[in-house]
Amino acid sequence: MAGSGDVVKLKPHKLSARDLIRVGGVGLRNRPLRAFLSALGIGIGIAAMLAVVGISFSGRADLDRTLDQLGTxxxxxxxxxxxxxxxxxxxxxxxxxxxxxxxxxxxxGVTRLPDDVNVYRHEYIAKARTSGIVVYSVDNDLPSVVGATMAGGGWFNAATARYPAVVLGSSAAKRLGITTVRSNVVIQLGGRAFSIIGILNPVPLAADLDSAALIGQAAAADYLGITSGKTxxxxxxxxxxxxxxxxxxxxxxxxxxxxxxxxxRPSDALAAKLATDRAFNAVLLGLGAVALLVGGIGVANTMVISVLERRSEIGLRRSLGATRRHIRMQFLTESVLLAALGGVGGVVLGAAVTFAYALSQSWPPTVPLWAAGGGIAITVAVGALAGIYPAARAARLSPTVALAAP
Known part of the structure; x- marks a missing residue:
């Protein structure tokens, strides 16, 4: 039993995680607008990075789906x-x-006809004006090989391939102002009238066909006198x-x-395009990282100001038994909570942007879980780093000086 002259030292109470979150949230609740603006900086950086990753993965998923359908x-x-x-x-x-x-x-196979075999909407267009549409004579089994599908009308059969009939690629149809297939629509091809029997959808693995007018091999020989071999x-x-x-x-x-x-191998070109897109995405990720850095600086600034404004609170807590460690952990927790709120908001915003953009492009929306989880982890780390100095500064304040502050 201690004597009357002994000094009894009380062991400082340890703050539980629940206590830390509750105490750390006081500053956020008391200054909601400032907390929101600081968290917004973090949120914009995370949203930018997550949107870049999500859109890139959505584009890759669409490419994989296309290649699965068309084959590599x-x-x-x-x-x-x-x-x-x-x-x-x-x-x-x-x-x-x-x-x-x-x-x-x-x-x-297809045969590219000479460049002087031009395509016109009608015979009244001057011969010097061309739309740059290439003419190919084609085999009847071409669509099954290249994976082409019809946007309207039909493909050649044994009968139509012998007559002055033409199938237009998707881009060629747009250049000629033809959107639908009708029995009375004809075009001038090589100085002869050809009836339009079909319009192709875009052909990803044979893009040359998109800007072409296609006729049967027999028709090319009978009506244009061209019997060249395959090109x-x-x-x-x-x-x-x-x-x-x-x-x-x-x-x-x-x-x-x-x-x-x-x-x-046409699929290699699509893969190369995706690689180019990923290189561009790396630039956007860099911009997102800059935004995240700016947000972290904003959190640090907010916490420093919070320490200056709450000196009397710090002094009172120290007088009531709070240790330097308690004060340090309080402000560090507040900084982490502030950044975490921004991180969660940024993940939600980034996912929303990804879904909206992917759906507008008819892509399967894809947000990797590792990117969402990593985004929140990054914000917590940024918040912890941003809060180290303000927390240390708050912990160094002595109770007497803090209570004497105005």
Whole structure:
């Protein structure tokens, strides 16, 4: 038992997590507008970064969905050009020989007609004015090979391929001002009237067809007198054998001049486009990081001002037994809570922006959980860093000086 002259030292009470949150939230509740504006800076940074990640992942999901539908096993074999810059057509046996390659599942070819075979809406347009629409004669099985679908009308069959009928690519139809297929709509193609029997949807893996007018091989011979060989051949191969098929296509299509043949994989171009988009997204992420840094500085500024304004409160708490550690943890918790509120709000805002943009582009909205969780974790870390100095400054105030403050 302690004597009358002994000094009894009381062990400081430890604040529980619940107590810390309750005490730390006092400053936010007492200054709601300032807290909101400070949290807004953090929220904008997190929203920007999450929206960039979400939109990028949504675009990637749309690309994956497109490639799943169209396949990644399409190869394009394009003929080279002569010294005058004119496209040299493949030898007549090129297409049959390609079809005989073991892993090849299907193949179809098109012939690019000479540039002087122009397309006009009607015969009253001056011949010097062209819309830049390319004309191809095509095989009847082309849509099944390239994954083309019809926006209106129909594709060639054994009968229509022999008559003056034309199918327009999506961009070509827009240039000609034709939106629907009607029986009385004709265009001038190579000086002859051709009836429009169909309009294609955009063809992602054969984009050249979008700005083209397509006619049957027999019609090209009978009405335009053009019987040239194929200039482009589209090939579908077994998925696991794409690279092997790619290696032999040039020599198979043109054994005499394989070095003039260009073999490409259209899906690689789509993947490259996505890589370019990701590089642009990295720039946007950098801007989001700057916004987050500015928000963190705003939180630190708010907490420093809060310490100056609440010196009497700090002095009173110290007089009632609060330790330096208690004061430090109070202001550090307040800073973390302030940043966390901004982080949660930023995640919600970023997810909303992602969903709105993805739906407007008909993409599947995708917000990675790691990005949302990481965004909140980053804000908590920023809040903790921003609160270290103000919390330390508050803890250094002595009770007498703090109580004497006006």
């Amino acid at each position: 096993n399409l190869l394009t074999v394009a003929a080279g050009k002569d010294s005058d810059g004119h496209t040299v057509s493949f030898p007549e046996p090129a297409l049959p020989m390609i079809k005989r390659v073991g892993p090849v599942l299907s193949a179809s 482009t051949i589209y090939v579908r191969s077994a998925e696991r054998q794409v690279e092997a098929v790619r290696e032999v296509l040039a020599a198979t299509a043109n054994p005499a001049q394989p070095y003039h043949v260009q073999v490409s």
